[in-house]
Amino acid sequence: MTALKQYQRIEATGLWRPTPDEQRREVVVSIGEATLTISDFNDRALTHWSLAALERQNPGAYPAVFNPDGDPGETLELAETETTMLEAIDRLQRAIDRARPHPGRLRWLSVAGVVIAVLAVLLLWLPGALQRHVVSVVPDIKQQEIAQIILQRIERVSGRACTSADAQASLDRLAKRAGVRQIVILPAGVPDSLSLPGGTVLLNRALVEDHEDPAVVAGYIIAARARAEYQDPLDELLDRTGPAAAFRLLTTGQLTAANIDTYTEEVLTRPRPAIDDDDLLAIFAQAALPSTPYAYALDITGETVLGLIEADPMAGRTLEQVLPDRDWVRLQNICGE
Numbered sequence: 001m002t003a004l005k006q007y008q009r010i011e012a013t014g015l016w017r018p019t020p021d022e023q024r025r026e027v028v029v030s031i032g033e034a035t036l037t038i039s040d041f042n043d044r045a046l047t048h049w050s051l052a053a054l055e056r057q058n059p060g061a062y063p064a065v066f067n068p069d070g071d072p073g074e075t076l077e078l079a080e081t082e083t084t085m086l087e088a089i090d091r092l093q094r095a096i097d098r099a100r101p102h103p104g105r106l107r108w109l110s111v112a113g114v115v116i117a118v119l120a121v122l123l124l125w126l127p128g129a130l131q132r133h134v135v136s137v138v139p140d141i142k143q144q145e146i147a148q149i150i151l152q153r154i155e156r157v158s159g160r161a162c163t164s165a166d167a168q169a170s171l172d173r174l175a176k177r178a179g180v181r182q183i184v185i186l187p188a189g190v191p192d193s194l195s196l197p198g199g200t201v202l203l204n205r206a207l208v209e210d211h212e213d214p215a216v217v218a219g220y221i222i223a224a225r226a227r228a229e230y231q232d233p234l235d236e237l238l239d240r241t242g243p244a245a246a247f248r249l250l251t252t253g254q255l256t257a258a259n260i261d262t263y264t265e266e267v268l269t270r271p272r273p274a275i276d277d278d279d280l281l282a283i284f285a286q287a288a289l290p291s292t293p294y295a296y297a298l299d300i301t302g303e304t305v306l307g308l309i310e311a312d313p314m315a316g317r318t319l320e321q322v323l324p325d326r327d328w329v330r331l332q333n334i335c336g337e
Contacts, residue, residue: 115142158189219294
């Protein structure tokens, strides 16, 4: 033991009493490797005490009174002047205590490790699992209700949605042709197209007013569908509002006005994620719609959308009309009536 080396030759005198009924006698005290040896003045050992089991009865008081663990009747008194011996006993006991196993400390560390692991699961896995569960169990009717609330918030910025009794049937036909439940055309606010929970797609009026081919508008709806398939709009909403919103929706079926405002503000101001050409083309093929008109609407030169043009799933095929001309004209005028 390193701590022992400087104390191997230390001796001191003290008063030892083997039992409470006997007289104290003066003895010589010396330190061994792990023991305290008590001897008479003829160098005859009277007893050995384990340093690890040595107890001090009066910490901080003098003379210092020690006894072996479990036997307070046998005592050794060391005067305050025996500072070197007292220091040696204290230091060696600390060294022995550090060297011995500490099951309590190990148990504490084990418990702490388990607690940290549980917290990590709760913080890292549970929010995502909760959100995925909520998205999977919220019924369509509730998602449509949420979409309506979002639309009302957006209309504060964009103005009320364009409506026309004559054009509504045309709008419904376009929704069916592009494979969505509902299409809403807004006078402003939405950059181009945006999917809401429950199958609603918002379109900017410029998409129907500035293009002569309804296949262009259909392409923007397909793009909104592709984004919705990449990430469900309800999942995106909960991503932006946090686990508390997911828990509230699961337990009460409601979202707060602050949740809706946070989502609408971010979704209208932040760039939409890019869509992989293959994913987009797969939905064009599913809907039997050409991708080329949409591609040229994105880039009139075609340079940045070459993949959508060259791999158009409807190239060389007979195309079903996206909308009859009469319906398309009605849609182009939906915001002007």
